[in-house]
Amino acid sequence: xxxxxxxxxxxxxxxxxxxxxxxxxxxxxxxxxxxxxxxxxxxxxxxxxxxxxxxxxxxxxxxxxxxxxxxxxxxxxxxxxxxxxxxxxxxxxxxxxxxxxxxxxxxxxxxxxxxxxxxxxxxxxxxxxxxxxxxxxxxxxxxxxxxxxxxxxxxxxxxxxxxxxxxxxxxxxxxxxxxxxxxxxxxxxxxxxxxxxxxxxxxxxxxxxxxxxxxxxxxxxxxxxxxxxxxxxxxxxxxxxxxxxxxxxxxxxxxxxxxxxxxxxxxxxx
Amino acid sequence: xxxxxxxxxxxxxxxxxxxxxxxxxxxxxxxxxxxxxxxxxxxxxxxxxxxxxxxxxxxxxxxxxxxxxxxxxxxxxxxxxxxxxxxxxxxxxxxxxxxxxxxxxxxxxxxxxxxxxxxxxxxxxxxxxxxxxxxxxxxxxxxxxxxxxxxxxxxxxxxxxxxxxxxxxxxxxxxxxxxxxxxxxxxxxxxxxxxxxxxxxxxxxxxxxxxxxxxxxxxxxxxxxxxxxxxxxxxxxxxxxxxxxxxxxxxxxxxxxxxxxxxxxxxxxxxxxxxxxxxxxxxxxxxxxxxxxxx
Numbered sequence: 091x092x093x094x095x096x097x098x099x100x101x102x103x104x105x106x107x108x109x110x111x112x113x114x115x116x117x118x119x120x121x122x123x124x125x126x127x128x129x130x131x132x133x134x135x136x137x138x139x140x141x142x143x144x145x146x147x148x149x150x151x152x153x154x155x156x157x158x159x160x161x162x163x164x165x166x167x168x169x170x171x172x173x174x175x176x177x178x179x180x181x182x183x184x185x186x187x188x189x190x191x192x193x194x195x196x197x198x199x200x201x202x203x204x205x206x207x208x209x210x211x212x213x214x215x216x217x218x219x220x221x222x223x224x225x226x227x228x229x230x231x232x233x234x235x236x237x238x239x240x241x242x243x244x245x246x247x248x249x250x251x252x253x254x255x256x257x258x259x260x261x262x263x264x265x266x267x268x269x270x271x272x273x274x275x276x277x278x279x280x281x282x283x284x285x286x287x288x289x290x291x292x293x294x295x296x297x298x299x300x301x302x303x304x305x306x307x308x309x310x311x312x313x314x315x316x317x318x319x320x321x322x323x324x325x326x327x328x329x330x331x332x333x334x335x336x337x338x339x340x341x342x343x344x345x346x347x348x349x350x351x352x353x354x355x356x357x358x359x360x
Numbered sequence: 361x362x363x364x365x366x367x368x369x370x371x372x373x374x375x376x377x378x379x380x381x382x383x384x385x386x387x388x389x390x391x392x393x394x395x396x397x398x399x400x401x402x403x404x405x406x407x408x409x410x411x412x413x414x415x416x417x418x419x420x421x422x423x424x425x426x427x428x429x430x431x432x433x434x435x436x437x438x439x440x441x442x443x444x445x446x447x448x449x450x451x452x453x454x455x456x457x458x459x460x461x462x463x464x465x466x467x468x469x470x471x472x473x474x475x476x477x478x479x480x481x482x483x484x485x486x487x488x489x490x491x492x493x494x495x496x497x498x499x500x501x502x503x504x505x506x507x508x509x510x511x512x513x514x515x516x517x518x519x520x521x522x523x524x525x526x527x528x529x530x531x532x533x534x535x536x537x538x539x540x541x542x543x544x545x546x547x548x549x550x551x552x553x554x555x556x557x558x559x560x561x562x563x564x565x566x567x568x569x570x571x572x573x574x575x576x577x578x579x580x581x582x583x584x585x586x587x588x589x590x591x592x593x594x595x596x597x598x599x600x601x602x603x604x605x606x607x608x609x610x611x612x613x614x615x616x617x618x619x620x621x622x623x624x625x626x627x628x629x630x631x632x633x634x635x636x637x638x639x640x641x642x643x644x645x646x647x648x649x650x651x652x653x654x655x
Contacts, residue, residue, distance in 0.1 A: 108459045109463070111459070112455075112459045112471075118533075119475070120478065122489030123485075126489050182382070182384060183385040186378040186382045189378070192378050198386070201389060202389070207587060208587075209588055209591030211592075211612065215400065215615055215625075217396050219625065220396035223399055223413075235392050238392070239393050293480070296480045300480065302594070303483075307615070323484075331488070335489075339481050342482065346473070346476055346480060
């Protein structure tokens, strides 16, 4: 989708301020993150200048903390299950939405996207009241439910955008050459759509790993990494929260690096 | 798009009904999204005390939500902060997205990559980062003290509306950029060229072609940021302090601290109604002003 030919649009005088402006925006986006990374290596516990010295002390403390490891494990478990459910439910839904015209299609489509435009507060509390009225105990399972509802719209959005561009002639060719529908799916459709589905699944994983607003309401006594960060932020100054934050962001960074290897990022449409 | 449904050589695969493909996801959505929302709504009409509801119908919750000045103030404050955050985010995003689409070719993917990183970089950590930057012993104050520019820490930085808006804009900027970016990228360059050929100057071309064609993305990004920041309950707690409470926090407290589930539900639906109303009003006026193209 990035094929805009701009040669004819260039004004006679280039405007360097647009360039400078964009660099400033990028700095604004990354300055706070840089600060956290910087102070996670500070040997003094205070998050203020001057920086006393370089130290891995907070990382060591974090990696040895059983609370951190338990929260990390919970976060991974939740993200894996969320991704699994989202991938299976979302792929089928995206196929249905892109290939069939049925009566309530616009309605169903907007239903799928609805949780996207609702605040996490609203989704979290509505699930909380639901689980309370069903007398369901809050656990990591209820967190997965919340995360699936929250991530499904993102998955469906990315997946349908890709599937809509799928060239149906390829399917017809395969069938003309004697493929059964099942073979057609596995030999033609699957290899072509798989990278996009994996890309969408990685986004889901990252969103779930980092989710806080819904988790806060439906988690009960367990803890995830964002929940741990939250409880540490609220207590007195604990500098290892910087190190945990860096770990949390590093996880997303790795996922995105992996994502950019699998799919062309500019192809992802929101 | 529509070509997927043109009846050409219909394969057996396409003749299968959409029903079984949709069945699992629709079941999950009905069970865990529609039903919970319905129950949440019903709760707003029930009497409640100490985290429990009695199935007795009442309008008391809405009455209290409408008549208590504290809630009015909090709602007004939230809508104001949400609108400011959304307007600023959109204004900051647009030139950036424009630059990325029309002005650079090399390195575009790297910049896009950076935007996606900051989008998926932890929400909580980014809010917390602003707290450490703006705090009394925070980065800015200690830096200025170290350089001797100030003698006393600047206290207005943290726990102010300014801090809340600065943080919200930072958090939602990438979410606004992406829809604007994709709507700009989908504009056929021939249309802009045609406008120039027909005698438009660059500004006219922008106002009459580019802007209306990208308005869908602008409105989507605006609505997203407005709704999510007006209902945020974390940012006001971490960087807002006591400077004008936001309604998200009042609602959270009803469920976490006070235990008045009915009042909490009524406040939530009151807020949701106002948010949807404002979003649709903005959309409607943009259409009326012919700022949105139907093409």
